[in-house]
Amino acid sequence: MPKPRKRLAGAAGPAGPDNKGPAGKRTKTKNPAGASATMGNSSPEKTSASKDSGKNLSNYWLMKSEPESRLEKGVDVKFSIEDLKAQPKQTACWDGVRNYQARNFLRAMKLEQEAFFYHSNCKEPGIAGLVKVDVQFVRMMKRYITLAELKTHYQAHKTTGGPLKNMALFTRQRLSVQPLTPEEFNFILSLEEKEPS
């Protein structure tokens, strides 16, 4: 549960030193071994282009946020896609992500890239809409794509070799900001047109 901090007043800048917020306890970070080590791994290392010309890690992402109220150190972490829509410019800074890997992914995101906005830790978890990366609202999904439905496909794909066979939502359970392959992204978009299965 990364939480977006709604401070927007003109502050376009990507989250400055703002971590005292809700998520805040991060005083000691030592680390890194894992952090940088993991970065490159999920992508087939484009040998040449590792600069940001664009084809770094991934062009598609999934970001989790909690749509239901929950207090964490006295602060409500609720931030649904409706809350995002209600922001000025329908845009919010995304900070409060503590996990190293998730933070690295966040840094790797480029402005115009698209991400699914996923509702977690709630009655009916699932993908609610599309955003692009600052994070700005793009549109609602044509229908809510539930975790249960995604899981059904994931399980089938594990045996058939379908597009969701390695989806991070299931294989990297607690990662709140995660990359999607184009195949995963497109497959999930295609579900919008179908009956919920």
Next chain:
DNA sequence: GCCAACGTTGGC
């Protein structure tokens, strides 16, 4: 609300 999974911390 429960609790499994898993990341993080810190003693040794």
Next chain:
DNA sequence: GCCAACGTTGGC
């Protein structure tokens, strides 16, 4: 640098 204790995430 191992690993047990602890804290967090997030489905159910």
